Amino acid sequence: xxxxxxxxxxxxxxxxxxxxxxxxxxxxxxxxxxxxxxxxxxxxxxxxxxxxxxxxxxxxxxxxxxxxxxxxxxxxxxxxxxxxxxxxxxxxxxxxxxxxxxxxxxxxxxxxxxxxxxxxxxxxxxxxxxxxxxxxxxxxxxxxxxxxxxxxxxxxxxxxxxxxxxxxxxxxxxxxxxxxxxxxxxxxxxxxxxxxxxxxxxxxxxxxxxxxxxxxxxxxxxxxxxxxxxxxxxxxxxxxxxxxxxxxxxxxxxxxxxxxxxxxxxxxxxxxxxxxxxxxxxxxxxxxxxxxxxxxxxxxxxxxxxxxxxxxxxxxxxxxxxxxxxxxxxxxxxxxxxxxxxxxxxxxxxxxxxxxxxxxxxxxxxxxxxxxxxxxxxxxxxxxxxxxxxxxxxxxxxxxxxxxxxxxxx
Amino acid sequence: xxxxxxxxxxxxxxxxxxxxxxxxxxxxxxxxxxxxxxxxxxxxxxxxxxxxxxxxxxxxxxxxxxxxxxxxxxxxxxxxxxxxxxxxxxxxxxxxxxxxxxxxxxxxxxxxxxxxxxxxxxxxxxxxxxxxxxxxxxxxxxxxxxxxxxxxxxxxxxxxxxxxxxxxxxxxxxxxxxxxxxxxxxxxxxxxxxxxxxxxxxxxxxxxxxxxxxxxxxxxxxxxxxxxxxxxxxxxxxxxxxxxxxxxxxxxxxxxxxxxxxxxxxxxxxxxxxxxxxxxxxxxxxxxxxxxxxxxxxxxxxxxxxxxxxxxxxxxxxxxxxxxxxxxxxxxxxxxxxxxxxxxxxxxxxxxxxxxxxxxxxxxxxxxxxxxxxxxxxxxxxxxxxxxxxxxxxxxxxxxxxxxxxxxxxxxxxxxxxxxxxxxxxxxxxxxxxxxxx
Numbered sequence: 001x002x003x004x005x006x007x008x009x010x011x012x013x014x015x016x017x018x019x020x021x022x023x024x025x026x027x028x029x030x031x032x033x034x035x036x037x038x039x040x041x042x043x044x045x046x047x048x049x050x051x052x053x054x055x056x057x058x059x060x061x062x063x064x065x066x067x068x069x070x071x072x073x074x075x076x077x078x079x080x081x082x083x084x085x086x087x088x089x090x091x092x093x094x095x096x097x098x099x100x101x102x103x104x105x106x107x108x109x110x111x112x113x114x115x116x117x118x119x120x121x122x123x124x125x126x127x128x129x130x131x132x133x134x135x136x137x138x139x140x141x142x143x144x145x146x147x148x149x150x151x152x153x154x155x156x157x158x159x160x161x162x163x164x165x166x167x168x169x170x171x172x173x174x175x176x177x178x179x180x181x182x183x184x185x186x187x188x189x190x191x192x193x194x195x196x197x198x199x200x201x202x203x204x205x206x207x208x209x210x211x212x213x214x215x216x217x218x219x220x221x222x223x224x225x226x227x228x229x230x231x232x233x234x235x236x237x238x239x240x241x242x243x244x245x246x247x248x249x250x251x252x253x254x255x256x257x258x259x260x261x262x263x264x265x266x267x268x269x270x271x272x273x274x275x276x277x278x279x280x281x282x283x284x285x286x287x288x289x290x291x292x293x294x295x296x297x298x299x300x301x302x303x304x305x306x307x308x309x310x311x312x313x314x315x316x317x318x319x320x321x322x323x324x325x326x327x328x329x330x331x332x333x334x335x336x337x338x339x340x341x342x343x344x345x346x347x348x349x350x351x352x353x354x355x356x357x358x359x360x361x362x363x364x365x366x367x368x369x370x371x372x373x374x375x376x377x378x379x380x381x382x383x384x385x386x387x388x389x390x391x392x393x394x395x396x397x398x399x400x401x402x403x404x405x406x407x408x409x410x
Numbered sequence: 411x412x413x414x415x416x417x418x419x420x421x422x423x424x425x426x427x428x429x430x431x432x433x434x435x436x437x438x439x440x441x442x443x444x445x446x447x448x449x450x451x452x453x454x455x456x457x458x459x460x461x462x463x464x465x466x467x468x469x470x471x472x473x474x475x476x477x478x479x480x481x482x483x484x485x486x487x488x489x490x491x492x493x494x495x496x497x498x499x500x501x502x503x504x505x506x507x508x509x510x511x512x513x514x515x516x517x518x519x520x521x522x523x524x525x526x527x528x529x530x531x532x533x534x535x536x537x538x539x540x541x542x543x544x545x546x547x548x549x550x551x552x553x554x555x556x557x558x559x560x561x562x563x564x565x566x567x568x569x570x571x572x573x574x575x576x577x578x579x580x581x582x583x584x585x586x587x588x589x590x591x592x593x594x595x596x597x598x599x600x601x602x603x604x605x606x607x608x609x610x611x612x613x614x615x616x617x618x619x620x621x622x623x624x625x626x627x628x629x630x631x632x633x634x635x636x637x638x639x640x641x642x643x644x645x646x647x648x649x650x651x652x653x654x655x656x657x658x659x660x661x662x663x664x665x666x667x668x669x670x671x672x673x674x675x676x677x678x679x680x681x682x683x684x685x686x687x688x689x690x691x692x693x694x695x696x697x698x699x700x701x702x703x704x705x706x707x708x709x710x711x712x713x714x715x716x717x718x719x720x721x722x723x724x725x726x727x728x729x730x731x732x733x734x735x736x737x738x739x740x741x742x743x744x745x746x747x748x749x750x751x752x753x754x755x756x757x758x759x760x761x762x763x764x765x766x767x768x769x770x771x772x773x774x775x776x777x778x779x780x781x782x783x784x785x786x787x788x789x790x791x792x793x794x795x796x797x798x799x800x801x802x803x804x805x806x807x808x809x810x811x812x813x814x815x816x817x818x819x820x821x822x823x824x825x826x827x828x829x830x831x832x833x834x835x836x837x838x839x840x841x842x843x844x845x846x847x848x
Contacts, residue, residue, distance in 0.1 A: 010413070011413035011414045011416065014421070018417070026431070029435060051450070153487070153488050174487025175488075177487050181479070238480050239477070241458070241459065241488055242461075303723075305774075330725075332728050332729075333728050377446065380454045382454065383457075386461070386462070388458050388461070
């Protein structure tokens with residue numbers, strides 16, 4: 001009697017154990033398949049989103065050049081179409097890479113697109129499209145998160161090899177390799193003493209070609225780079241690719257003119273004393289400035305555009321009772337606002353790109369993908385203000401899912 | 411013991427089922443899910459390389475030309491380091507049997523072992539820049555009147571006569587309009603102003619027409635209007651022009667300088683000159699424009715002075731540059747303006763300028779160097795009733811700017827022929843793969 005009972009108990013135990021093992025094994029396989037499907041869905045969403053953003057101008061189609069909030073989100077340049085992006089719409093995105101800047105004299109916070117020394121792109125937070133707005137306009141609020149990165153394909157870096165006479169090295173690189181034999185068109189803005197206390201500037205233009213290593217050396221025998229200030233803006237072209245880079249040397253240390261975008265629609269730029277933004281401690285020198293707007297023409301030459309409804313020269317100081325300067329620039333075309341300034345015999349240059357692309361600015365928009373479960377990325381080559389850019393999107397699901405895995409699985 | 415053996419058999423069956431199920435349930439590799447969309451990357455790379463038609467230029471060059479090396483460098487630089495490519499260019503040939511054939515021209519690749527089975531490709535058909543394809547413009551359904559009056563003289567058209575400007579404008583603009591009519595005399599202009607058609611064309615329509623004044627700062631005046639001048643000037647005539655522009659919903663076009671500054675009729679003003687030695691012409695001065703605008707706006711006649719400004723060098727708007735390329739009209743993108751109209755006239759005379767198609771030059775401060783102004787009736791519905799295209803540049807006029815202003819404003823579509831002419835098109839195929847991809 002005991003034998004059959006033990007047999008039943010043993011068999012039942014083995015059967016239940018085996019059943020549990022196989023259920024978990026089948027379940028693991030099924031869940032892995034479901035996970036693949038979910039990841040596939042995120043990858044397809046990334047593909048849809050990047051095309052939806054890049055191939056749609058948004059509404060109104062010129063929202064980048066106005067102060068209105070778009071009712072449909074897209075970055076395409078409506079005038080051109082295809083994967084050509086509006087440099088102005090990009091400018092109206094809240095950058096997630098730089099810390100916002102507070103300017104007490106307007107009482108506003110400004111989105112800060114991180115740039116190199118002397119380059120500023122500060123746009124009022126109240127006028128930019130933020131990430132939450134974009135999620136809602138794209139219809140993915142609560143279901144997906146994304147980060148969009150717009151970076152120039154070509155990196156044009158400028159290094160000062162010698163100050164007097166000035167010798168500069170320009171290196172052009174792509175993500176894959178250096179750009180040998182690239183055609184360079186450069187413009188050196190040289191600030192120097194002008195009439196009275198206001199600085200003047202002169203533009204030295206020229207062209208060159210990079211060697212096989214993507215490097216070109218430029219000599220300026222008449223310029224002492226250690227004196228006054230200069231900003232070098234170099235455009236590189238080869239085989240259809242184009243890029244731009246800039247660098248500057250200033251002698252005005254810790255005292256700068258910082259341009260803030262006040263109105264996209266009217267092109268109003270405020271010129272602030274840096275002491276109002278970043279306090280470096282006394283003393284407090286006033287800055288005399290001279291502002292001009294440069295537009296790059298089809299023949300790669302800079303042309304100055306007369307500024308309207310604002311002072312071209314002026315003085316800014318910090319503290320109460322000293323208002324900021326103000327200039328109005330034409331809004332229809334991308335360009336660069338160049339502000340040369342001085343105090344005593346110290347000179348500086350501030351550059352504001354009007355439109356992403358003018359100075360090869362990179363932009364990061366959206367949330368960070370760090371720490372997300374599974375992130376899908378997709379990439380497109382695009383054109384911004386006639387410069388070659390790469391648009392990369394990272395997308396992840398916010399709905400969340402968990403895998404139950406057997407304890408013995410890895 | 412028998413039960414245990416049975417259970418072991420059941421376990422064996424279940425294990426077999428699991429193994430078989432696992433064998434047949436093939437899941438895609440993670441790379442297939444998360445890899446970038448190579449097809450789109452390939453297409454956008456080709457489009458970026460051709461953004462300034464550089465790719466189109468290179469692929470038509472000799473296969474030994476150094477620019478192929480530039481293209482190879484650009485491709486290597488543009489693509490991520492883990493992406494391998496194979497770019498193939500085919501010549502598109504059309505045989506006598508109308509069958510299209512693709513002949514291999516050249517291949518560029520950065521991989522000796524191919525781009526892998528999971529590669530993706532995209533293609534772009536490019537056309538040679540040396541080939542002119544036939545273009546058929548969409549017709550603007552309006553009548554274009556070009557003032558070509560033989561009995562009037564022009565001013566600020568130095569070096570030209572109004573008649574040869576009219577002939578050139580006819581050549582440039584007539585393909586875009588359903589009807590183009592030369593107004594050969596001031597009496598014909600008088601007929602037009604009185605609402606009488608001047609040609610036998612069934613398509614002629616005075617309403618909604620465009621009247622292009624080729625006489626610069628002067629405007630021909632019919633004899634019948636010479637007698638109707640007010641006591642102080644011929645601004646009364648330009649006032650009538652404004653009224654007719656409004657009634658007929660015309661677009662009045664001034665090609666250069668200060669619009670309507672003089673009136674000209676060589677027969678009636680044979681002994682008068684404009685103050686600068688040009689006979690057959692009388693100066694109206696600045697009230698000419700004011701009177702026109704007042705007539706356009708339906709205001710009572712007044713000969714108050716008008717104002718223009720000198721913003722200096724002015725630049726095309728981005729839209730003007732676009733249409734300059736689109737229509738193949740290439741005046742210099744920057745010009746000197748000394749007779750720009752003030753933006754204050756917009757509110758005074760209920761004028762608007764279309765932000766997209768109206769501005770030829772970027773506005774400088776209050777000065778508008780070249781634009782099409784639409785008069786909008788404040789009552790009852792704000793519809794356009796009459797327009798003025800004024801190019802306030804300095805002399806000598808470049809009539810291509812007037813052509814561009816009109817084409818921009820009406821932006822007729824150009825229908826281009828297909829790119830299938832033998833030997834004029836090349837197919838560029840870019841195949842991308844991931845390094846280590848299967």
